[in-house]
Amino acid sequence: MAAVPRETKREILDAAEAMLQERGFNAFSYHHIAERLGVKNAAIHYHFRSKADLGVAVIERYRRRFARWAEKLDAEERDPWLKLEAFFQIYLDFKIRGGKICPSGILQAEYHSIPEEMRASASALIVDLQEWLTGTLAQGREQGAFQFPGEPADQAMVVGATLQGALQIARAWGPERFDTALEQLRRQMRPS
Amino acid sequence: MAAVPRETKREILDAAEAMLQERGFNAFSYHHIAERLGVKNAAIHYHFRSKADLGVAVIERYRRRFARWAEKLDAEERDPWLKLEAFFQIYLDFKIRGGKICPSGILQAEYHSIPEEMRASASALIVDLQEWLTGTLAQGREQGAFQFPGEPADQAMVVGATLQGALQIARAWGPERFDTALEQLRRQMRPS
DNA sequence: GTCTATAGGGAGATAGAC
């Protein structure tokens, strides 16, 4: 059983995660984090030896959080549409909270310029998300709640890529464009 | 009438565009470009005073190229599906050529950490792409070639965001995931 | 755990010679 992270360590992870989603991994520094926390550069290095270590820790924490979220939702909610809407809500929250984009998206966009140690975690993250989506879509179609052609894994790619892409587009074209894309996904999958 | 850009200037734009799509704007430097061209740092500054100027020039050249592409295609091709497939092919080429992602996507992902002067161009680019897609989808549905619910502009968001997002996902999860997403878009829009 | 101080490197950018 892992110990509860001390306050500073958690605050560093929070700040790094926020800046990752706001500016990208290549556009924030230890100095930026230190400034936000009111400490000095070297304090961050005490908790995370290198920026690559910090990057991996941010991704792995996000993966654990999503796993807990999915486990709880799958246990408590039976309605496929409400499960999918809960997933949509994660992205709506990102949009609202300062125009963040999804961590998975920015890590893929910067995939060839982030430290090599982070890439395995970034890949594992998108697989986590897609597996949950695929399972939820499969279950929902069996129950007659969703309608779509092809396999659930195929539709999961369109849904996941649309959410990720539309969050990014919303930055350059206006937040309401994300809602447009979301509503179109709902229209496509609503049984006729 | 603008003069034909000299060789070096064009080569700088080519290198910058490639690195933008491969690594992101924040992950390449004047030194990287100079090295690839076999010249020195300062030579790049002669052609583009600042990196922001270079960034704007790359985006504006891309926009002009897309406008010419669209004009030619709209004049020569009547079949809506073949027009859409030609658009898909742009993204397939990116995927094949070293795992590039679309310029629009990386600029949006880094939107809050690129020079302010570049943002207007980045926004104009996504509007160009979406306007062409919207027009093509509208025309195709009128002719009975496409099937989708909602408005053409709504479907254009899903198609555009899927292409952009799926190219990124393909990096972290395998190139074949892009083809999966593409095929699902075709299935969704094929008249039943 | 956090600090000061600093090493060492890379970034964008400019001046002036050729």
Place this chain on the structure above:
DNA sequence: GTCTATCTCCCTATAGAC
């Protein structure tokens, strides 16, 4: 147009005091 040389700044990272 391209070069050498250089400025200034910021970055990641470490050593050692407190």
